[in-house]
Amino acid sequence: MKKSKHIVILGAGFGGYEAYKALPQWIHKEHTVTVIDKKNHFLFTPLLPEVAGSSLDQHSIVAPLRDILHKDTRFINKKVVKVNTDTQIVSLEGEDIEYDYLISALGAETFFYGTPGAEEHCLVLKHLEDAVAIRNICIDVFEQASQIESKEERAQLLSFMVVGAGPTGAELAGEMGELLFNTLLKQHPRITRDEVSLHIVNGGPRILQMFDESLSAYAQKSLEQNHIRISNNVRINEVQEGKAITAEGEALTAYTIIWTAGVSAIDLTCECGSFEKERGRIFTKRTLQAKNNDNVFVVGDMALFPTEDGRGLPMTAQVAHQQGECAGNNLVALMRGKELKEFTYKEKGLLASLGSFDAIGQVNGFKVKGVFAWLVWRSVYWILFGFWRKRIAILGEWIRNLFVPRDTSRL
Ligand SMILES: Cc1cc2nc3c(=O)[nH]c(=O)nc-3n(C[C@H](O)[C@H](O)[C@H](O)COP(=O)(O)OP(=O)(O)OC[C@H]3O[C@@H](n4cnc5c(N)ncnc54)[C@H](O)[C@@H]3O)c2cc1C
The missing domain is CATH 3.50.50.60 (FAD/NAD(P)-binding domain)
Structure with missing residues (x-):
């Protein structure tokens, strides 16, 4: 029929x-x-930075559509x-x-705003494979740098830049900071702390601008304490291999540039x-x-x-x-020929993670930061990702990360 x-x-x-x-x-x-x-999976994007920072396994943040769609539904991949x-x-x-x-x-x-060279020379963070690519390049450049004698050449290879300081840029930098400074640096005794750099370049006056000013300031201080350099009010006009040119004509060098400045x-x-x-x-x-x-x-x-x-x-x-x-x-x-409802958006709050044990949030008019905000962030996203199989995997990995270093096998 x-x-x-x-x-x-x-x-x-x-x-x-x-x-x-x-x-x-x-x-x-x-x-x-x-x-x-x-794609043949549902992707839980809020946890992409954790895959890029090797805190979570790539499979943990996707759910196969064939598992979650009704048996009568036709799925076309x-x-x-x-x-x-x-x-x-x-x-x-x-x-x-x-x-x-x-x-x-x-x-x-x-979205690259038509910035010359940006699409060609920058990595992005939108899909699962982007997160895996960022993770791999972090691991890869450490392996390469370990074989290099010259300190200057090592530092050049180990320079990272994140363009954009919205939630994606800030969360990614927080996670990359953990992977670079707290895991990879410890695994590569030849490389010293001053040879590794991570720079956030932000076109706006402050990072995470959608948050209250005091929370933005807290986030900036917290990321800086984790060795991340932040430049506000700096617009990138062009990207070339290994460097980003600012509106003032200054060349900011970085071997790996990741563009998170717009969608x-x-x-x-x-x-x-x-x-x-x-x-x-x-x-x-x-x-x-x-x-x-x-x-x-x-x-x-x-x-x-x-x-x-x-x-x-x-x-x-x-x-x-x-x-x-x-x-x-x-x-x-x-x-059914019934009246349609008008959509009204109810904002439930804002949360941004800043790496391990740190986050900021504005929930129901309350401002939260630090470990408590981080626990709220993790609980909220854990609950929101509504697939039990994945929730169990994520919880297991988060508990594992408390005791053992992040996995740095290159995939
Ligand atoms: C790294 C990152 C972190 C984020 N963190 C947060 C956060 O913490 N909180 C928050 O509220 N938002 C966050 N966002 C934003 C959020 O992911 C998006 O706003 C949300 O996914 C939009 O939902 P959507 O259904 O419009 O699109 P999506 O969820 O992107 O779904 C679009 C779907 O369409 C498919 N598709 C696209 N093009 C085609 C095509 N041509 N043919 C067939 N299929 C196609 C894609 O594969 C995808 O499955 C984040 C985004 C990123 C990238």
Whole structure:
């Protein structure tokens, strides 16, 4: 018997997976649900810096989609190329899929603001393989440096720069600091502390600007105490091999440069051009339906939700998660001919880890920092990653890290 409607979900990240979970059982029984993602796993991005810093194993922060999707769901592990909203067709690599209802949640990619050389010469931290690449290069350059006689050459090889000091940049630097200064340095007796450098270059006046000023100041001091150099109000205009050129023309050298300074939405090509977009983000109504396309919902980093300043909501997992749930419920309401709910974002707080035993947070108006904030950070993210198999693995690894050094086998 042919099922009546085809619901297609693009992207199984925070927004897409939450929208999927909001679909009730009867939808799966009476209609066809298809999930499309170029990856075959759900990635818990908040823990990516911990993989880069070798605190967690790469497998611990992903959940296989085949394990977590309903048995009646069709999963297609392919890249979405474009959408035609007139014919209601999603084009994948080598396949076209028709839809009746669409939920688009393809997320974002690293944005380089057109900075010459940045994409070519910088590593990024967006996908699992990026975290593994950063971890590997940290381990690799220590191995190489151990074989070099010249102190200057060793220092050149062991210089790292993180461009951007939002949560991704600051958390990554905190984790890298632990790996470089507290693990690798101890394993390589030939290398001395002054030969290893980690520099955060931040275009804004202070790091972690979304936090209260006192917490930003605390975070800066804490990272600096862990041997991380921080330069605020420094904009990078160009990146060349081994150096970043500032707006003032100064060349800041670093063998490894990691760009965390921005993200922009996946710019979904729309053949008929009927999505209204700004910098790739699709304008939505308050119900999360795409403007001019009532049977298309857009959530997460891709969605430009109407806000007073016109800039949309922050591109965070919290927003994507809440929007996903709302879009799933609204899709069901639309199919039943019921009234759709307007989305309201409830910020539950901000947390950022600064390496082992240290973090900052603003939760329900309270400011927290230090070991307590770190425990809150770990507990919150442990609970939020809702897959028991992975939670057990993560807990085991966190306990292990209290007693033994981080694993520095190059993968
Ligand atoms: C290192 C890092 C740390 C972060 N930490 C936090 C944090 O602590 N707290 C927080 O709130 N937010 C955090 N974020 C931001 C958060 O990850 C995003 O805002 C959130 O993932 C957005 O959800 P989404 O559903 O829009 O996109 P995603 O979760 O990115 O999901 C998009 C999905 O679409 C798939 N996809 C993309 N393009 C295609 C295509 N063309 N074809 C098929 N599939 C495709 C991807 O594989 C992915 O599965 C962090 C991000 C990073 C990179």
